[in-house]
Amino acid sequence: MYNPAEVSSDLRAFVAEEIRLHPRVAYQGLLTEEGAATRVAAALPALQRFRHDYAGAISVVDWDHRLPSQNLVLRIYGYYGEDTLDAGYEAFDDRLDQIAERDKYPEFDVPDFDGLAADEAYEIELSPTGQIGRCRLTSTWRRTVASRDAAAAVALVQACDEYQKLVTASPSRPAYLGDLEAVSWTPPCETDHERWTLDVWYLLAFDGRIGSGRSFLADLETQQIVSVRDFSVRKG
Template identity: 30%
Template sequence: MSLFGRNKNKGKPPPIEPPSKLVEQAFTDLRVHVRLQEQNIATTAQFRVQLHEAMPKLAPYGSNQYAAVRAVLDWDHQIPSEYMLLRIYTAYSRHEARLLDTQIRARDQAIATDNVFPEFDLQDYGDLDASETYIAVLRPGSAAFEEFRFFSDWRKEVRPPVARAALSAVKQLESFQAAYRARQNDALGSAVVVGWVPPCLAESTAWAVEIWLVVEFDGQVGKANVFMVDSESLAITREYVTEVHVP
């Protein structure tokens, strides 16, 4: 069970620094995996500035505030590297910030201990516990994000009243109704709530609820219509089609 949650600042004063300053500091202190450093990738201050400029604006969930934001540029376990992973870890409380920093230092030490020969594989900075985790995929030499995703242990914890309101808003859409009628078959079920999505990905004002309607599925792969619903205004801020895969 994760020690990080989504309501850690209730009743506590917010940190002094706003999110933008914490993110800026995270890129100033950017950790770059040693295997990228050895390839002379992402080692300049200018590149860090470009990464920071490419970073979407972060907003903590609900009434929370960020106590810490940490950034790591990670490697892809290939030499030469074909891509890089920018990992953004956040913490909602000072206690969580200390836990996050302890995990990062432990990973630093494990990597340093195992770094005997440059051709050997090493651990990366993945799978650290945090309040919010963001991962961007980049190509070496480029600060452009090819993908940007959000992860959290509490992402699926959408309270029933919020879920019902979001589903109701989606079901009123003509695009939803048309997709529902055109589905492959009725056995695919109705729309389902996937979880929370931050404003930077949902293009919303408040945190949004992500809803999927599976329209095709052959047992292994399929397609789903995705809807992002602003949790406060109930406006539909994004619609698109995505592929569905069974792991």
């Protein structure tokens, strides 16, 4: 389904080429059969680029720190250029060495592959048999939104009927809750929308620990609000 390519706009092409296994996953014989990478890639949701094509990726089935494993994690690290890709390979090899140093007995815990440097990083729930679960973008830059993009997304929300009705229905909303805020880029794998969206929050309540409100997903390409949903967030 996915053809290997030097450059790709979807990370699934690289997953289909190769999936690496944490030594403790390989030890259990999980996902070691021929064609496992292709099968897993075909089951993944779209993992489309943000604003740059991918020069390569590192895909690794990570250990859940249990023997036998119950809930694995597929980590996919995407790279936009050869320099960052080479740095990713080096970081992977360094982590593998750290694991080998501590992997003396099965009862000893060893590191996993969380937190490798990458241009885009995804974490996907994976069963020991290869069934795909929840997928999320773990790159911290997702919360860095350029002022121009934020302003465009907020303007889209302000013009939509759902927001105007919400404001009308909340006349006593405290001013200290602030205005609309573009908080995060959201990839297609988290929303089932075909493009990246900007998540814009409108806080309706905050008790010092937990905030709640309404989330608007803005598609800047089509200039549309594609989803409106409730959210809650805990401070810290």
